[in-house]
Amino acid sequence: MDSWANTDKTYAGQGGADIPNKQEPSEEMQATGFAPTYFDVNGNLVFGDGISAQVMNYILNDLYKKYQELLTRVEAP
Template sequence: MDSWAEDDVTYPSNNADVPNKTEPKQELQATGFAPTYIDSGGNLVIGDGVTAQHMNYIICDLYRKYRELRDRIQVLEGGAGG
């Protein structure tokens, strides 16, 4: 289940190819995605849109970190990496 996230896929569009993953803006990485909510005045506040490309990027990053940690643990325990 952790290999698909590494695949770079593009989808043809009228204007340009659409990638399957793109890095979220630094501001979003620093603060996280804001949710949609009703404020204290009863107004609907629309949160940040989370695209499939952002989710794929985040999942890919998490899988990479998971594999790095798993491999480090295996080395520390005397096992083979991989």
């Protein structure tokens, strides 16, 4: 596999909303990553971040693009 979510696609949502297949994660999420699910000091279950398909598609697409750019640079004469 050489790419992921390379084609932009929009899904028709309820009420005429356009749902994109990719969405950039928030600046906070980019800075801190995904919060894990864990038990806190009182033994309470704390649910981590939910992540949408759009955010995962964006991240994987970005990684594959950077990977391809690096391959091109490495293979250049």
